Amino acid sequence: MTLWTFIGRQWTKLPPPPKGEYLKGKVVLLTGANSGIGLESLKHFSTASPALLILAVRSIEVSERILAELQSLHTDLKGIVISLNLDDLDSIKSFPSRLKDKGIDKIDILINNAGINPGNDDKPAEMTKDGYEKTFQTNVLSPILLTFTLLSFLKQSSKPKVIFLGSGLHATCNNQPIIEAIDQKKSIIKIFNDQNSFDNKQIYGRSKLLLHMFTRQLIEMLNDISIITVSPGLAITNLGRDFKFSIGFIIFGAPFMFLNARSAEKGARNLTSAVANAEQSYDYWAECGPSYSESSWLSSGQGIKAIKAFYTEMIDEIEKITPGITKDLA
Ligand SMILES: NC(=O)c1ccc[n+]([C@@H]2O[C@H](COP(=O)([O-])OP(=O)(O)OC[C@H]3O[C@@H](n4cnc5c(N)ncnc54)[C@H](OP(=O)(O)O)[C@@H]3O)[C@@H](O)[C@H]2O)c1
Numbered sequence: 001m002t003l004w005t006f007i008g009r010q011w012t013k014l015p016p017p018p019k020g021e022y023l024k025g026k027v028v029l030l031t032g033a034n035s036g037i038g039l040e041s042l043k044h045f046s047t048a049s050p051a052l053l054i055l056a057v058r059s060i061e062v063s064e065r066i067l068a069e070l071q072s073l074h075t076d077l078k079g080i081v082i083s084l085n086l087d088d089l090d091s092i093k094s095f096p097s098r099l100k101d102k103g104i105d106k107i108d109i110l111i112n113n114a115g116i117n118p119g120n121d122d123k124p125a126e127m128t129k130d131g132y133e134k135t136f137q138t139n140v141l142s143p144i145l146l147t148f149t150l151l152s153f154l155k156q157s158s159k160p161k162v163i164f165l166g167s168g169l170h171a172t173c174n175n176q177p178i179i180e181a182i183d184q185k186k187s188i189i190k191i192f193n194d195q196n197s198f199d200n201k202q203i204y205g206r207s208k209l210l211l212h213m214f215t216r217q218l219i220e221m222l223n224d225i226s227i228i229t230v231s232p233g234l235a236i237t238n239l240g241r242d243f244k245f246s247i248g249f250i251i252f253g254a255p256f257m258f259l260n261a262r263s264a265e266k267g268a269r270n271l272t273s274a275v276a277n278a279e280q281s282y283d284y285w286a287e288c289g290p291s292y293s294e295s296s297w298l299s300s301g302q303g304i305k306a307i308k309a310f311y312t313e314m315i316d317e318i319e320k321i322t323p324g325i326t327k328d329l330a
Helices: 003-011 036-045 060-073 089-093 095-101 134-149 176-183 188-192 200-221 247-260 264-277 301-321
Strands: 027-031 052-057 079-083 109-112 161-165 226-231 282-286
Touching (some): 027 036, 036 052, 095 134, 176 188, 176 200, 188 301, 200 282, 264 282
Parallel strands (some): 027 109, 161 226
């Protein structure tokens, strides 16, 4: 993506948020519902007459407060807060039982919104208790595992939809480690979880590239579910909480960001428009409509090979975590 494409996208006038009862009868599960794009989307959803909003979060108290505030504004709003920590695979594996304990057996719309950006410095890799690099686990492995963990709930819906949050940075990050892995027939997962070759500044964009690669292939495999990767654009949220204010960042990065970034509410419109309007799978949704990835590499022979290799690796990986989890794939 060129700088001008990025700026052009950021300054595109977005349509207003969808209106009406577009969630009537729908059970919606939203991860990361307590902050930024998730929180703004939640506010929109609460006006759209959902059957139930499930806030799947790790910040329980703050989420319960948010839900209570929304319920005071919309007195018939049904919502529930259920704990989910993407840093902890056990929390994902046990999530269905927490849903069932609350009498929930169907999900119409699963929104994998939660994510992290570990910042702009050179800090070393942080590993989770499960042994994965933290950004890889939070942004790639866990949303994929959660989606497969909840397939039986989605299959109860007459029109299931799964949304992943992508980023334009998938097209601008340095994808050399993936290219090398493919050329040398090495494991992409191993490379991304190798602490010695970890690059903190690159990991966020690369994690979104991997997620995009996986979901492109997933669309081919799960054709009875609408799968959409939404790019919210650069939006002012808490995602930059780990950014360090170096002199370079203060002089160049921060002014550029604040000049071109959207509000969290505008970023959320990309998500809410996909929830309300997308009737099929789209491998990229941006500026509130079907769009395209700026990565020409993804459509090249090498990119297609990488997509298939990474998809296969991830399927094997989640099978190791939860044996039998992918049995419903055609
Ligand atoms: N903002 C942007 O410019 C931008 C651009 C492209 C894509 N995105 C994507 O949009 C999504 C939402 O981000 P945002 O900008 O709204 O950032 P945000 O304000 O920081 O919100 C991130 C949410 O994810 C949750 N989360 C993080 N790690 C988690 C974990 N281990 N388990 C459960 N929840 C976890 C956070 O919960 P806590 O509050 O408990 O930490 C928070 O609710 C992310 O996937 C992000 O990559 C954002």
